[in-house]
Amino acid sequence: MNTALSKEDRAFAEEMRAFFASEMPAEMRERLGRGGHPSRDDIVTTMRILDDHGLAAPHWPVEWGGKDWTPLQRHLFAEEMVMANVPSPLAFNTAMVGPVIATFGSQEQKERFLPATARCDIWWSQGFSEPNAGSDLASLKTTAVRDGDEYVVNGQKTWTTLGQFGDWIFCLVRTDSAAKKQRGISFLLIDMTSPGLTVRPIHLIDGGYEVNEVFLDNVRVPADQLVGEENQGWSYAKFLLGNERTANASIGLIKSRILRIKRLGGTALDDPLLRARLTRLEVEATALEMSVLRVLAREASLPPGVPDPTSSMLKLKGSELQQDASELLTDILGPAGLAYRETDEVPAGFDALPEGALDAMPTYFNWRKASIYAGSNEVQREIIAKTILKF
Amino acid sequence: MDLDLNDEQQMLADTVGSLLEKRYDANARLQLLESSELGWSRELWQQYADLGLLGLTVDEQYGGAGMGAGELAVVMESFGRALILEPFVATVVLGAALVDAAGSPEQKQAILPGVTAGSTVLAFAYAEAASRWSLTDIAATAVPAGSGWTVSGEKIAVLGGDSADRVVVSAKTPDSDVGLFLVEGDATGLRRDAYAMQDGLRGADLLFEDVPAVALGEPADALAALESVLDTAMAMLCSEAVGAMERMLWMTVDYLKTREQFGAPIAVFQTLRHRAANMYVSLEQARSMALAARLALLDDDVPARRRAVRAAKLQIDLSARHIGQEAIQLHGGIGMTMEYPVGHYLKRTTAIAKTFADADLLTQLVGADEGLVTAD
Known part of the structure; x- marks a missing residue:
């Protein structure tokens, strides 16, 4: 284990490792370890078990079920979870809308939403991007017009991840079209069963349905589902996106993918060129992990919720390494990864498929997303450039 | 675990940084590089000694400060910023460290105080034209002679080899051990082909012809x-x-x-x-x-x-x-x-x-x- 960790931190990580090994369903962990996608049930089951142990959202305020952990402990918790092949809690719940409600919501909203959010009794979706508001998110056009005790919402959201499972959606909506871009935006919580709201899944290049379009046609939303103040939504969104400075590095995921490559690699890794690529990936991943630890070590002295070059650096490098790892696995499988299959069942008499045959190439296609979402890598480079050039 | 510099290390960084800022602007460096015979500054070398940098990791009983690699790294990062030309890597990071790691107490006593005081410059000769990166695939030999040894062979790209007062050289013994041997800079049979390296640091190829030497510690270790x-x-x-x-x-x-x-x-x-x-x-x-x-x-x-x-x-x-x-x-x-x-x-x-x-x-x-x- 990492020499940068103190004895106490190592013990903490061991304790978490033991917890995941003993409390999380072995069948699920084994299946996901073999490259399976977590189902809705996998995620809900995981979040309920975590909640039963008071671990649903360690980074939330203690009065809403959080733990008084250090940033490093929170990181180790998340990393051990990934390494144990336990699906991460739904980020929309615990990393995004939860902290926003806990920080800016009313007491009524906290009581109404936070326990259900932690436990995944509400499956949240994110309604930020629009067809014409991607990297330039502040140009979003979905409107919410006040009508008595309600807002009337019209517009379209897109790239809504796992929105097909969503119970509720937190949306950025324009409440003042006269104000400057960022100023007229509000943060609204919408019940996805509301009349006028429809979800259409988008078929992606990996063959799966991970993201959705969400259409809002005169959807009436009670005004008490506005979070914080009207027209302050942009600052809540910035808080939400800057909240987990180190999460976008996805270092646990990268490490577990590297370990899987080593486990599956077999004789392919006797090829010195493949081996060299793997080694350089391992070195870059180790460097990234140390960068994460450096950021965590000075986390307390950084202003919260403000984008900074370090989180951009972590996102940039982390997404590249995830992509590199997924690409390397396809190269190791070679022709065994070419067939597109829904299951690993083969007719009697045929050889069993090697592990990875099902998922390696779809995962490679799927992970092209990593340098696009959460602020495209070009946006991240611009954030870094602005900071270092002050220009 | 604390991943930042501690107070002592920060102070060290500030001290070295401010000295180099004053003394090592680009023009001063270029002057040393192009117009001085030695290629580096004896006067600055003495200042490094006075600041305790040359004995930073040398044990206190040999006149050093007995600090660790963490402190040395702080100094190295500062040196990297200023791009110093003095033979610090050759003398301190390699030479003195080898004497400390392999030498007998008597050898340490004989050599390390001079390094710490700034009066002794060391070099480590290990690379050979045909050995590429290997430490053990070497042609240089050491044979016992009287109470000591003689070393023969040719070493290349010896950092600080142009001006070293003493040279540590790796050579194979008749038992096929790769030993470390200490050679005086003015020893009979040692010839230097001195040059500036590509990066401006000075160095030399060294030719050893039956050069009298003493073994640093036991060759087998x-x-x-x-x-x-x-x-x-x-x-x-x-x-x-x-x-x-x-x-x-x-x-x-x-x-x-x-x-x-x-x-x-x-x-x-x-x-x-x-x-x-x-x-x-x-x-x-x-x-x-x-x-x-x-x-x-x-x-x-x-x-x-x-x-x-x-x-x-x-x-x-x-x-x-x-x-x-x-x-x-x-x-x-x-x-x-x-x-x-x-x-x-x-x-x-x-x-x-x-x-x-x-x-x-x-x-x-x-x-x-x-x-x-x-x-x-």
Whole structure:
């Protein structure tokens, strides 16, 4: 284990490792370890078990079920979870809308939403991007017009991840079209069963349905589902996106993918060129992990919720390494990864498929997303450039 | 665990930094490089001695400060920023460390106080034309002679070999041990072909013809001591390179903001902005690994330590190549000139990448057996 960790931190990580090994369903962990996608049930089951142990959202305020952990402990918790092949809690719940409600919501909203959010009794979706508001998110056009005790919402959201499972959606909506871009935006919580709201899944290049379009046609939303103040939504969104400075590095995921490559690699890794690529990936991943630890070590002295070059650096490098790892696995499988299959069942008499045959190439296609979402890598480079050039 | 400098280390960094800022601007350095016979400054060397830098990691009983690799790394990073020309790596990081690791108490007593005081310059001769990166595949020989030994063979690219008062040389004994031997600079049979290295540091090829020598400790124990000194030395070169890379990035940033073309500072052009951002990412990766190397030196598990240090140097070499090449490109023509400092940083980091092991060898070594990332 990492020499940068103190004895106490190592013990903490061991304790978490033991917890995941003993409390999380072995069948699920084994299946996901073999490259399976977590189902809705996998995620809900995981979040309920975590909640039963008071671990649903360690980074939330203690009065809403959080733990008084250090940033490093929170990181180790998340990393051990990934390494144990336990699906991460739904980020929309615990990393995004939860902290926003806990920080800016009313007491009524906290009581109404936070326990259900932690436990995944509400499956949240994110309604930020629009067809014409991607990297330039502040140009979003979905409107919410006040009508008595309600807002009337019209517009379209897109790239809504796992929105097909969503119970509720937190949306950025324009409440003042006269104000400057960022100023007229509000943060609204919408019940996805509301009349006028429809979800259409988008078929992606990996063959799966991970993201959705969400259409809002005169959807009436009670005004008490506005979070914080009207027209302050942009600052809540910035808080939400800057909240987990180190999460976008996805270092646990990268490490577990590297370990899987080593486990599956077999004789392919006797090829010195493949081996060299793997080694350089391992070195870059180790460097990234140390960068994460450096950021965590000075986390307390950084202003919260403000984008900074370090989180951009972590996102940039982390997404590249995830992509590199997924690409390397396809190269190791070679022709065994070419067939597109829904299951690993083969007719009697045929050889069993090697592990990875099902998922390696779809995962490679799927992970092209990593340098696009959460602020495209070009946006991240611009954030870094602005900071270092002050220009 | 605290990953930042402690107060003492910060003070050390400030002290060294302010000395170098005063004494090592680009012009002063160029003057030393091009117009002095020695190629470095005896006067500054004495100041390093007075500040305790030459004996930083030397035991207190031999006149040193008895500090650790963490403090040495702080100094190396500062030296990397200033791109010093004095034979610090040759004398302190290699020579004195080898005497300390392999030498007898009498040998330490005879040599280390002189190093600490600034009166003795050392060098380590190990590379040979046909041995590439190997420490053991060498042709130089040592044979017993009376109470001592004689050494024969030719060594290349000996850092500080031009001016060293004493030279530590690796050579094979009749028992096929790779021993470390101490040779006086003015010994009969030692000839020097002195030159400036590509990065401006001075060095020499050394020809040994039956040169009288004494063994540093027992030849049979020397290789283990040598390998462990090189672990530390590699980690120190990582820190030096990080200092140099940092300067290359900030010089480039300053240049982008001041150079005007097409009626605007070229920092407005997104192609250049994003390349500068990529340099920053490479620098952070390198900085993290230099830190990882330093922490790994504390690891008693020798194979794990060695793998971590090698991984660090690999990352540093890759980052330095990227940052160095981009720094020149983003500067344009001015970056090509000897007069402008940025190219000198590229030269130093390029030399570091060809010291002890290069990126290709490091890739093989780090990737051997279980590799770097393991389940624990």
